Amino acid sequence: MNSQELKCFVVAADRLNFTRAAKELYVTPPTVTHHIQHLEEELGVKLFIRNSKSVQLTTAGEIFYHDAHDILLRMEAIPNRLNAVKSNEQTLLKIGCTMSQETKCLTQALRLFHRENSRVSPRIYLDDYFQLVNRLVENQLDFILGTKIMMQDRPECTFRKLSTSTTKAIIPKSIFQTSKEMISFNEIQDCSFITLRQKSIPKLKEDDLEHLLSTKVREKNVIRQDDIEAVLALILSGYGIGILPDYAFSIQDLDESVKVVSLQESLEIDYGIIYLKKDRNKLLKEFIECFNKYLYVLDSRKVGNLSVFPLG
Numbered sequence: 233m234n235s236q237e238l239k240c241f242v243v244a245a246d247r248l249n250f251t252r253a254a255k256e257l258y259v260t261p262p263t264v265t266h267h268i269q270h271l272e273e274e275l276g277v278k279l280f281i282r283n284s285k286s287v288q289l290t291t292a293g294e295i296f297y298h299d300a301h302d303i304l305l306r307m308e309a310i311p312n313r314l315n316a317v318k319s320n321e322q323t324l325l326k327i328g329c330t331m332s333q334e335t336k337c338l339t340q341a342l343r344l345f346h347r348e349n350s351r352v353s354p355r356i357y358l359d360d361y362f363q364l365v366n367r368l369v370e371n372q373l374d375f376i377l378g379t380k381i382m383m384q385d386r387p388e389c390t391f392r393k394l395s396t397s398t399t400k401a402i403i404p405k406s407i408f409q410t411s412k413e414m415i416s417f418n419e420i421q422d423c424s425f426i427t428l429r430q431k432s433i434p435k436l437k438e439d440d441l442e443h444l445l446s447t448k449v450r451e452k453n454v455i456r457q458d459d460i461e462a463v464l465a466l467i468l469s470g471y472g473i474g475i476l477p478d479y480a481f482s483i484q485d486l487d488e489s490v491k492v493v494s495l496q497e498s499l500e501i502d503y504g505i506i507y508l509k510k511d512r513n514k515l516l517k518e519f520i521e522c523f524n525k526y527l528y529v530l531d532s533r534k535v536g537n538l539s540v541f542p543l544g
Contacts, residue, residue: 240267328364328376344522360431380502394504402474424472
């Protein structure tokens with residue numbers, strides 16, 4: 233049973249004439265006859281009584297007519313109903329983040345974005361960078377916030393730099409006292425350290441700082457955590473010195489019990505948006521512009537830790 237068979241039946245029942253029904257449907261009379269015979273075989277009943285002078289509906293035909301007519305009306309209404317839904321539905325923008333701090337930055341950037349794109353509904357997914365990159369490649373995400381290192385060995389991805397970052401030492405004053413704004417790792421090497429696992433902050437092989445941390449791991453003097461909130465909680469509790477990229481935390485997350493200093497061994501970290509090279513998503517471009525505007529406001533107020541990369 234299909235819509236064409238139902239149409240043939242309903243029009244033939246309305247006209248009580250197969251030839252007129254065929255003409256109205258722009259098909260041949262044998263086609264109408266074939267469709268109705270197929271319906272009768274499928275339903276197991278006779279729908280019409282035909283003779284050389286007239287065509288009449290059987291009792292079963294009269295009952296089926298109302299059902300068939302109702303089915304066709306519902307089928308004809310489906311496209312209009314779906315178009316109405318489509319015109320009102322919100323477009324999804326799926327964003328991947330490796331840590332909760334990024335969602336705080338997103339709040340401000342999305343606020344700007346929402347003013348111009350109120351019908352777009354963002355979805356934020358927190359996961360380790362490896363899983364996020366896989367989901368991006370599989371078109372389950374529109375973009376990822378993170379470092380350029382995250383897309384190494386993934387030629388299908390491209391990177392839009394938003395800012396530069398460096399690794400900082402968050403030093404509890406109860407552990408180590410310094411008035412310097414920059415120190416060497418060697419000055420604090422006898423302390424315990426707290427940082428994120430590499431699935432959250434992947435490192436370059438030539439990163440001397442990571443090499444030093446790895447050495448400390450073997451000495452069991454490094455605590456690695458999966459979540460930035462856990463890292464900050466341990467630092468503020470005095471369990472060790474935090475070693476973190478400055479995009480991973482905000483000054484507002486800390487208190488007077490700690491001092492943030494730069495590390496001489498730190499490499500510059502390119503931070504921004506990772507997306508697929510083939511992606512020409514207009515919404516993505518607009519979001520990048522909003523994120524850049526937010527970072528410029530942040531920089532002008534001297535709030536946060538990101539060194540903003542110019543628009544261009």
